[in-house]
Ligand SMILES: Nc1ncnc2c1ncn2[C@@H]1O[C@H](COP(=O)(O)OP(=O)(O)O)[C@@H](O)[C@H]1O
């Protein structure tokens with residue numbers, strides 16, 4: 001753990017699927033406690049970027065570091081050694097992820113969804129994990145649904161439990177991949193509210209979203225991504241109201 | 257004349273709210289069904305999906321009509337005129353039913369009157385020591401072979417999905433060989449394996465060995481049967497487990513991995529439990545199939561159920577009655593297994609189906625039509641598999 005330096009650093013990141021290059025030398029820094037919202041057209045590689053940060057995808061070139069540690073590799077001298085499964089898992093525990101498609105575990109109650117990681121990965125005892133889980137469920141406004149199964153909950157409730165599940169690991173960084181895109185419009189607000197509270201609590205967050213209003217209000221930095229690179233990044237007011245880049249302007253005129 | 261007023265349809269629909277006490281009405285089925293779904297005191301209002309979980313009764317047009325009119329008649333107001341609802345008749349069902357009844361009667365008469373069935377011999381041999389021992393060996397063969405099949409099959413399925421091509425093709429080759437040859441040939445092969453390897457030893461490959469044994473004493477016919485049945489079964493189970501694993505959306509393992517679970521933990525706590533819903537039904541079939549296939553062990557003189565009765569009839573020449581002894585025992589055990597499979601499937605439907613199907617017992621009670629037999633009962637019963645979790 002290094003207290004200095006950005007929480008997330010991405011340098012010259014390249015990633016291809018087969019012959020198609022999706023990420024083309026992408027750079028991004030996220031400071032501790034900062035909220036970065038990434039906007040961009042569909043297919044521009046936003047999900048791929050987040051998946052690389054959590055090493056659900058391997059990278060072809062460039063590097064990513066979270067909290068001062070390289071993702072997926074260890075450097076010795078001028079060589080990078082690929083990390084074994086166990087250490088990749090340990091590093092992932094430090095990065096929370098909330099998915100677009102509400103990947104709660106359907107065969108477990110809300111409470112068990114939240115306690116699974118802490119008990120298996122951090123080896124917390126069941127009572128300790130459950131106390132913490134109940135507190136987190138309270139924070140996302142679902143203290144009374146601890147024993148519900150996901151299919152008994154609305155999409156918005158499921159997504160808030162997914163947020164509690166990510167928080168339970170006490171991560172340094174949480175990645176959100178379009179957390180409200182699969183929700184009915186009337187359920188979007190409650191999830192954004194939970195995320196806003198989280199941002200106010202000082203959590204470092206990278207949020208891929210189409211909710212421009214949320215980005216404007218909550219983000220410290222808005223980054224616009226297109227064609228596998230970050231086209232421009234800066235304070236929300238600047239990027240959203242005076243975009244420097246033509247493509248940013250075009251995109252914003254479509255979503256606003 | 258196919259359509260006519262049928263007063264009985266009033267009796268047919270009491271569960272759907274036509275109970276004449278006014279409490280039913282069109283939402284009767286809906287309320288009951290919402291109870292079915294929530295079941296655990298949830299405060300969700302009766303909603304659209306309710307229609308899906310109601311029983312066929314409620315789904316019939318009659319039950320969804322505007323208002324019940326009490327026990328007196330099926331009159332409804334359509335276009336201001338009183339109209340009588342008639343139910344579609346199915347005359348061919350009656351013809352088919354009569355035909356089946358006739359055939360059953362003929363069979364029963366033959367069973368009862370043909371002296372060559374020799375029911376007294378069946379009765380005498382039904383619970384002899386030899387028969388019961390044979391039954392026990394059959395059960396042992398089934399249980400042990402299935403255990404080997406399930407464990408080895410799961411390992412093979414996981415290996416098959418490994419990113420390492422060498423490992424996954426080894427699993428493929430195993431399935432290819434063991435599924436591609438008759439199980440009876442495999443049983444015979446293991447029985448004669450001593451001819452191939454007279455001594456078996458455990459030790460370091462190409463190095464010293466720690467334990468040695470004569471293959472003929474290690475691989476008894478019983479062991480040969482277990483090997484033949486179990487290793488063959490593993491090939492089939494591998495495919496079943498693989499299909500189950502593939503049925504779990506990839507997002508599930510990604511969510512687990514992103515929490516920091518290792519691949520093994522993810523497989524054990526997230527993927528396999530969800531795969532069970534797909535794995536359990538065909539595995540139940542495999543168990544029942546194994547019970548019957550274990551009779552092949554008779555060819556290498558393992559005294560399981562079939563061979564036990566064969567020993568007796570080779571002496572007494574009462575083949576048919578003794579085979580009936582085996583037949584009845586096989587039917588008894590498969591029936592028990594069927595019931596077990598049914599409840600196991602219910603258990604693993606948790607978290608996927610919105611409401612569990614009724615148990616036969618619940619269905620029976622509904623049919624009898626007591627007050628407890630309303631669809632809401634399913635709600636009272638469905639949390640059971642949930643609440644027993646901790
Ligand atoms: N596993 C994969 N294999 C092949 N192509 C992929 C894979 N994942 C994503 N892609 C492709 O990469 C491109 C970027 O995808 P994605 O990162 O999901 O974009 P976004 O999230 O910005 O919409 C898309 O064209 C998609 O088809």
Ligand SMILES: [Mg+2]
Nearest residue numbers: 046047177178
């Ligand atoms: Mg995406």
